[in-house]
Amino acid sequence: MGFLPRLQHQVWLLAFGRLLSQVGTGFTLFYAPIFFVNQVGLSATAVGVGIGSASISGVIGRALGGSFSDSKFWGRRRTLLLSAMISAIASFALAIAYNFPTFVIGNLLMGLGTGIYWPATEAVVADLTTPEQRNEAYSITRLSDALGLGIGVVLGGLLISTTGLYRALFVVDGISFLVFLGVIYFLIKETNRSMSSQSQWSGWKIALNDRRLMIFAIVNTMFTTYIVQIDSTLPLYLTNFVRVTGEKGFEPGTISLFYTGYLTLSVLTQLPIAKLINRMRRTQVLMISAGFWAVAFGCVWLTGTVHHGWAIATFAMLALGIVTYMPSAASFVVDIAPESVRGVYLAVNSQCWALGYFIGPPIGGWALDQSRSIASGYWLILIGTTAIAVLILRVLDKMVSHSPSA
Template identity: 40%
Template sequence: MKLSAALQWSNRQVSIQAIGRLLIQVSYGLINFYIPILFVNQMGFSATAVGFALSLCAISEVGGHFIGGTLADSPRFGRKAVLSLAAILGVVVSAVLVMAHSLWLLVVASFVLGISLGFYWTASGAAVMDVTEPSDRSSAFAVMGVAEYVGIGLGVLGGSALLTVVAADPELIFVGCGLMFLAFWALVQGAMTADYPQRPESVPGSGGILSALKDRALLVFMAANIFFTTYVALVTSTIPLYFTNFLAGSDPVPGVSVGSTASLFTWCYIGVGAALQIPTTSLLTPLRRIWVLSGAIALWGIGFALLWAAGTFAAAQFVWAIVALCLLSLASVAYKPFFIATVSDLAPPSLRGAYIAVSSQCWTIGYFIGPLLGGWAMDQSAVVAQRFWLGVGLSATVCIGLLWVFENLRLKLPPVADPGPELSVGPS
């Protein structure tokens, strides 16, 4: 398996997608991490209002996934064109955020960001599936996961450093986002292949989406993954504000600095994830996938319970916070590659974009629920904000139950034929 992971790096198209993931996540990571802090603590908006604005991103992302999936499978467009559109929309988002001194501009930026996200994740996932064998996809997506963590980490740390330079005009940190989106566009145009499996002419664009929506196993798997994606959204959108405003301490005013929060988040969640992604995937690949997914969700539950401890007990608060973030990071790296590989196993090769578009709605729903629910909790008293994490942790039991329902359905399905990375040529 370690050899398999190394081979994924030597696969030119996987490497290109990994570099692109790093660039795109520098931007997305910076946006997700700093919007709540800047607009709540420096511009004076309520956490609920900002959480609502960010949740609108999820609504437009629904359309982004469906349109992006249809275009990605289309002979007239394909993966490359959709990824280029995602980059261009990202530049637009960055420009709007630089000028956003009112809530309605934040809403506009969030709306366009959702479309960009939908286009990117759908086309990128399909592109990786196109150039890998089924047995190697977990390791390929592990490589993508490393690039993702490194990109988010660079975005958070870079944003923290840049924030000290442009303290008088903090919105200027979003100029860096625009530059990263431009670099991603150049990479796609200059290095990405335009090859992908052709959709049969008898299947119209909407037919692939409808086929995926009729797959009962996929829908149950999506229901389980809504919990996972909500957890990820809470980590990126709510934990920074929780640490900044509610973390217990000897100070009369609870909380830690933005810089300390960025360091905790970067090294304990992002850094641990980047370091453990490939070794964890290598270790877990031989195991039955349902046990891997269930165990990862159990770790999420434990990690959230420890966040309650970090905010409740002043003694050893940073120990609780560090252990919680490390557990949440391990849970994420254990779950995500196998989640994506499971979707690829369910999808016919010519409908990968459609299946990813449908399955990606769990990310859309999760990123709608997470910021909205988390923003509400952070607007409440310290006791409510702290106990909120206990409730989130208990929800992991429901997710595990849904995963086992999916497993029973999956075992009854016939295997999906997969031609592997033997591709037909589409347009650029």
């Protein structure tokens, strides 16, 4: 196993727990929009708004998660336990959702649980690693996420194709969160050794006054908006707007294969790319990631307007965009964060995901409720935004280029 990085066993245990949790998430992530539009009867816009509503509670959850992670009472471990419990309840709520209000309630709970989770889990990884190890450590945890999602997508696709029981997917998701809770409770120890006696809200003052972090938050929100397109907009676009046979788009089973290939490529390239990008500044890697996203969106446009065969290239480019973005973004934030408020800095980083999920699904859903030309042109607009992202990253790169760890 010499090809694996030498990391503390706690990092591997956390990665294993995340893999189990993501299996359940994979059951629902790519099929929820299709189910609630095509079977429950909600419009694509309503589903986009519902999924985006998770960002409302997610903002609160991330603020709490960052402050709790740095606090003497909560710490990282208790914060993770709280997030797993709330997420399990959210999954079971979505399993019985039957209209727009109940769909929103489930998503609000899921946003809260997810928001509390991310600052704590990212802080645990940072606590247990050196700056030189972080790209690979974050890659290991992201690899676990991707592998779990891949297994979940495959199993979810099999369950849907054989039984059609979409609601069972949410039940499995809830069970996976309970299993993750058990892993945290029995196997994960508290890792925060720098708990400050100062008010945790003073940590937010430090973070919000850091110009590097605020500039990064702008471009990071753009990246997370891109990522949510994979989850909420792309499956519906491939189903309803791509011509495969006559006017019909891809079947759910075919979409499942695409996502499985995308996640498999993410798994296979995660560690090699993490080793490669160790030689570069984080900001430089993020510029490369923006380029991959631009090519990916171009391939989506070609899939819908030229030939459906471009879908394969789309998912290949999406995988490369993800694996270059994920470890570099988290590592950059840890690099610039004072150790005593590491959880709060990572909470700001995580808030970008809440904003991305607020912006992305409603806009994507609106585009898919319009004509075919507007739905296809949406991907061209996204290409244009990647150029803006690169310009912002160039500014940030100049600010941090004096620091080899950034």
